[in-house]
Amino acid sequence: MGPMTSRLMLLSxxxxxxxxxxxxxxxxxxxxxxxxxxxxxxxxxxxxFWISVIGKYLCFAMLALALDLIWGYAGILSLGHGxxxxxGGYVIGMHxxxxxxxxxxxxxxxxxDFMVFLNWxxxxxxxxxxxxxxxxxxxxxxxxxxxxxVFGWLAFRSRxxxxxxxxxxxxxxxxxxxxxxxxxxxxxxxxxxxxxxDILGFDLSAASTKMGLYIVSVLALxxxxxxCRWVVASKLGRVLIAVRDAESRVRFxxxxxxxxxxxxxxxxAVLAGLAGALFVPQVGIINPGEFxxxxxxxxxxxxxxxxxxxxxxxxxxxxxxxxxxxxxxGAAPEIWLFLLGGLFVVVTLLMPEGLVGLARKLWARLTGxxxxxxx
Amino acid sequence: xxxxxAAVQAPPPEADKTAKAQAVAPIxxxxxxxxxxxxxxxSVSFDGFKALNDLNLIIDPGEMRAIIGPNGxxxxxxxxxxxxxxxxxxxxxxxGKDVDLTELDEAEIANLGIGRKFQxxxxxxxxxxxxxxxxxxxxxxGTFKTLFAxxxxxxxxxxxxxxxxxxxxxxxxxxxxxxxxxxxxxLEIGMLLAQEPELMLLDEPVAGMTDAETEQTVVxxxxxxxDHSVIVVEHDMxxxxxxxxxxxxxxxxxxxxxxxxxxxxxxxxxxxxxLGR
Numbered sequence: 001m002g003p004m005t006s007r008l009m010l011l012s013x014x015x016x017x018x019x020x021x022x023x024x025x026x027x028x029x030x031x032x033x034x035x036x037x038x039x040x041x042x043x044x045x046x047x048x049f050w051i052s053v054i055g056k057y058l059c060f061a062m063l064a065l066a067l068d069l070i071w072g073y074a075g076i077l078s079l080g081h082g083x084x085x086x087x088g089g090y091v092i093g094m095h096x097x098x099x100x101x102x103x104x105x106x107x108x109x110x111x112x113d114f115m116v117f118l119n120w121x122x123x124x125x126x127x128x129x130x131x132x133x134x135x136x137x138x139x140x141x142x143x144x145x146x147x148x149x150v151f152g153w154l155a156f157r158s159r160x161x162x163x164x165x166x167x168x169x170x171x172x173x174x175x176x177x178x179x180x181x182x183x184x185x186x187x188x189x190x191x192x193x194x195x196x197x198d199i200l201g202f203d204l205s206a207a208s209t210k211m212g213l214y215i216v217s218v219l220a221l222x223x224x225x226x227x228c229r230w231v232v233a234s235k236l237g238r239v240l241i242a243v244r245d246a247e248s249r250v251r252f253x254x255x256x257x258x259x260x261x262x263x264x265x266x267x268x269a270v271l272a273g274l275a276g277a278l279f280v281p282q283v284g285i286i287n288p289g290e291f292x293x294x295x296x297x298x299x300x301x302x303x304x305x306x307x308x309x310x311x312x313x314x315x316x317x318x319x320x321x322x323x324x325x326x327x328x329x330g331a332a333p334e335i336w337l338f339l340l341g342g343l344f345v346v347v348t349l350l351m352p353e354g355l356v357g358l359a360r361k362l363w364a365r366l367t368g369x370x371x372x373x374x375x
Numbered sequence: 376x377x378x379x380x381a382a383v384q385a386p387p388p389e390a391d392k393t394a395k396a397q398a399v400a401p402i403x404x405x406x407x408x409x410x411x412x413x414x415x416x417x418s419v420s421f422d423g424f425k426a427l428n429d430l431n432l433i434i435d436p437g438e439m440r441a442i443i444g445p446n447g448x449x450x451x452x453x454x455x456x457x458x459x460x461x462x463x464x465x466x467x468x469x470x471g472k473d474v475d476l477t478e479l480d481e482a483e484i485a486n487l488g489i490g491r492k493f494q495x496x497x498x499x500x501x502x503x504x505x506x507x508x509x510x511x512x513x514x515x516x517g518t519f520k521t522l523f524a525x526x527x528x529x530x531x532x533x534x535x536x537x538x539x540x541x542x543x544x545x546x547x548x549x550x551x552x553x554x555x556x557x558x559x560x561x562l563e564i565g566m567l568l569a570q571e572p573e574l575m576l577l578d579e580p581v582a583g584m585t586d587a588e589t590e591q592t593v594v595x596x597x598x599x600x601x602d603h604s605v606i607v608v609e610h611d612m613x614x615x616x617x618x619x620x621x622x623x624x625x626x627x628x629x630x631x632x633x634x635x636x637x638x639x640x641x642x643x644x645x646x647x648x649x650l651g652r
């Protein structure tokens with residue numbers, strides 16, 4: 001993979017890599033240190049609560065990256081990416097559900113509580129295997145990937161693009177929400193899956209486990225970023241940009257637009273599934289609320305606010321919008337939705353390239369050079 | 376596009392009969408067998424308007440052919456049919472001996488060796504000139520192949536050669552969107568060159584070019600025609616004359632005359648429908 005990794009190195013300048021490395025160090029060293037090694041009385045002490053909150057943001061950032069990969073680079077605006085995020089979460093939730101064993105309310109080692117409550121006698125077939133972590137880990141990638149592959153194949157083969165694709169992706173996530181609300185589906189219905197005890201033997205309520213999940217999330221985000229960066233730096237990445245800008249022209253060049261889109265859409269869904277699987281152990285619950293269409297639309301707002309088609313913008317946007325959400329839903333909950341809507345309008349009208357575009361312009365003005373066009 | 380052309384031209388009803396009467400000689404089997412491209416009785420209609428009406432056309436290997444005709448004659452529709460964008464209602468389009476293009480999609484047809492340049496230059500504006508040519512470059516188009524693709528020295532030289540031919544070497548690193556209109560036209564021709572197709576379809580390659588650019592384009596096309604079959608659709612009569620090749624005149628979806636430019640310009644039927652206007 002020597003030449004393939006050098007492709008990554010060539011993509012961004014050394015300064016960008018330094019900046020990225022610095023950010024990773026902050027998340028990987030500074031933030032944990034503020035939590036672990038400072039006395040609780042110190043003004044810089046970071047409460048355990050914040051570790052969980054930042055851990056959540058990291059997962060949102062992965063989801064935003066997954067969306068930016070397809071929206072920013074291939075022009076596929078999915079407004080149903082919550083489906084893949086939620087599926088990844090459900091898969092890991094099923095594993096943790098099985099790990100509860102006889103520690104549930106009903107003390108039934110074979111059946112999760114909600115099944116006992118529904119008077120089910122045995123485990124449905126699709127719950128088999130989820131007691132094994134390796135199986136669940138595999139399914140975290142396979143289930144969202146398979147749904148995206150089938151959905152994408154049907155849509156891209158029929159050349160459904162633009163707003164029509166966005167609408168059917170909304171319909172898909174809405175249909176999933178309705179389906180998962182039903183008790184008969186076997187995924188806990190309205191309440192979803194919760195009351196998890198541990199993962200891989202680590203107690204989920206322990207601070208050390210939370211820190212462990214946080215660290216894994218940082219590493220996963222770095223990995224997801226590098227995967228996306230690597231794809232967009234490839235020749236396929238340029239094919240995708242070409243598809244975004246002039247789809248039919250790409251066909252006349254002899255590329256299969258359907259296959260290129262299908263690949264990147266499936267990859268994006270797999271990454272979104274990974275994000276969901278890391279999210280659920282940190283929040284302790286997964287329910288059909290994750291499939292609410294509004295949640296999927298919000299992801300597009302994160303990407304737009306951060307700067308579409310830049311990858312790093314997706315991360316910035318996810319942190320900025322969710323940070324604002326955490327603050328305002330605490331300080332002034334009644335105005336949050338107006339702020340969110342207003343934010344989207346302001347960004348769309350005034351800074352089409354998002355926060356990253358704005359930062360680039362400011363930087364260019366400071367250094368007196370022309371802003372470098374993003375690819 | 377065809378619908379717009381339909382709106383522009385409302386043919387008198389009796390024109391159809393005269394067209395049949397003065398049609399060129401029927402295509403003989405021998406000529407069809409040695410042809411590179413053979414359109415056999417192709418008809419296409421849009422909402423009742425016949426864009427192509429029993430069109431027969433043979434392009435020989437290595438030939439350069441100009442296609443002229445008034446608006447709505449079916450020139451662009453013919454290109455759409457050959458490249459798989461439009462499926463004909465009737466007829467076959469044979470490429471080589473036995474491939475029927477009407478059964479393939481755009482990408483498959485392109486991979487058989489048919490390249491197309493559009494009326495409006497469509498280059499990928501947010502990619503550089505070099506990257507545009509690299510995408511067009513003949514090579515494996517598979518999704519995973521492109522994911523792992525690396526440019527070899529030889530391939531780089533090939534692109535450099537094309538850059539030289541289209542006179543854009545200096546601007547290789549610039550975004551294609553920053554090029555002038557004429558340069559975009561050239562870049563698109565360059566993309567065709569890099570694609571190394573057996574047959575090139577050029578839709579109005581000099582539209583919007585300055586006189587100097589048009590002259591240079593004629594030179595470029597003659598260079599290209601040495602090792603490719605080329606079909607050029609064009610309005611500019613002076614340009615077509617300079618191409619110095621066989622000309623087919625399309626009118627209401629059929630070929631009404633075929634031959635050298637001089638004989639075409641002397642053809643009373645052609646004068647009536649086109650040149651005389």
